[in-house]
Amino acid sequence: MAENLKNFNWPGWPLKNNPYGEDFDLEARKRMVTGSKMLLSFINKYKGNLGSVILEVGPFFNPLITPRNFPKAKIFYWENDYYVIKYLKKLYSKKEIYPIFSDLNKIEGNSFLKLKLETQKNFKTKKISFDSVIISHVFNYIDYKLFLMTLKEFIKKDGLIFINNVADYGLPTFFSERRPKSIQETIKILKETGYTIIEKKVFESQNKKHQKNQRLIIVAKSN
Numbered sequence: 001m002a003e004n005l006k007n008f009n010w011p012g013w014p015l016k017n018n019p020y021g022e023d024f025d026l027e028a029r030k031r032m033v034t035g036s037k038m039l040l041s042f043i044n045k046y047k048g049n050l051g052s053v054i055l056e057v058g059p060f061f062n063p064l065i066t067p068r069n070f071p072k073a074k075i076f077y078w079e080n081d082y083y084v085i086k087y088l089k090k091l092y093s094k095k096e097i098y099p100i101f102s103d104l105n106k107i108e109g110n111s112f113l114k115l116k117l118e119t120q121k122n123f124k125t126k127k128i129s130f131d132s133v134i135i136s137h138v139f140n141y142i143d144y145k146l147f148l149m150t151l152k153e154f155i156k157k158d159g160l161i162f163i164n165n166v167a168d169y170g171l172p173t174f175f176s177e178r179r180p181k182s183i184q185e186t187i188k189i190l191k192e193t194g195y196t197i198i199e200k201k202v203f204e205s206q207n208k209k210h211q212k213n214q215r216l217i218i219v220a221k222s223n
Contacts (some may be wrong), residue, residue, distance in 0.1 A: 004030075010061045012083030022210070023171050031210060032170070033062050036136045039164040040064055042199065042219055043134065049160055051131020058104070058138040060084055065134055067095040076119065076130070078102035098122045104142045105176065107150045119154075129156045136164035139186070141171075143178035148193040155222045161195060163218040169211050183216045195220040 008029040009015045018024055043050070043064060055076045056065045061084060065075050077099040079085055088099040100118045103111050119128050133155055138144075155161065167180050180186040183202060190197065203215040 008033075010083070011087055012081065020171060020173060023173070028210065031207065032137065035166070035169075035211075035215065036062065036064065036164060038203070038215065039134070039136050039162055039217060042201075042217060043162060046160060046162075046219060049132070051156075051159070053129065053131045054134070055130040055132070055154070056134040057102075058135070058141075059088070060137075061087060063088070064136060067092060067097065074098070074122075076100065076122070078104070078115070078119075080104055104138070104147060107143075107147060112150070128154045130154055130159060131156060132160040132162070134162045136162075137166075137170060139163070139165045140168065140176065140179040141174050142176050144176075144180055144186075145178065145189050145193060148190065148195070152194055152222060157222060159222045160198075161218075161220050161222065163190070163220070164215070166205075166211055166215045167213045169213060183214060186216060187218070190218065190220060194223045196223055 004026060005015060008026055013024070015026055022028060050070070052072060053074045054065050054070060055078065056063055057078050059077045059079060060081070063077060067075065075097050077088055077097070079088070079099060079101065080103050082101065085099045085101055088097065100115065102115050106112070107115065116128065120126065133151060165180060165186065167182055187197070187200070197218055197220045199219040201217045203217070205211040205214060
């Protein structure tokens with residue numbers, strides 16, 4: 001139990017004074033991490049096609065793309081939690097890892113320009129070009145259609161995108177009104193914004209009390 005507390009008592013998100021109740025207690029955090037890791041088998045399946053410059057969006061304290069499983073890759077993290085940014089910078093201080101603060105609800109205007117500039121610093125050319133992008137448990141908190149459209153500027157043609165999402169699952173306090181409302185809607189928006197689906201898998205919830213909807217995992221490529 002003590003080990004569990006250590007692993008999930010994240011900086012800025014204390015377990016003892018957790019204001020979100022069952023939505024973010026120890027068991028909820030375990031479910032979140034376990035659910036996110038379901039994307040790993042798909043990442044590993046296409047590992048040879050992920051390229052050498054990879055972006056993970058919203059990695060929180062448990063990134064799926066790490067120097068351990070991608071030792072030769074240049075890894076970027078776009079994250080909107082300063083505690084996470086500090087944690088990842090310290091954890092991977094001697095690796096080619098670039099945690100960058102990104103308010104994913106403001107990917108336009110000055111906020112978007114700042115994100116571009118901070119990211120571009122770490123490229124040798126003027127063009128930002130990711131070979132692949134991983135997005136797990138993020139869509140419920142952002143205007144996901146706008147994000148998918150904006151992402152087109154940063155991901156190379158035929159670059160892979162991995163999506164893991166359960167509609168209305170997570171921390172409702174932070175949900176965006178422009179989150180996906182269903183699996184059908186998510187697939188429709190993905191196609192409309194310029195992505196071709198390579199593989200799609202829907203998983204039934206194993207815990208209907210806390211996760212009423214099905215999990216959608218998609219591997220797609222940018223057109």
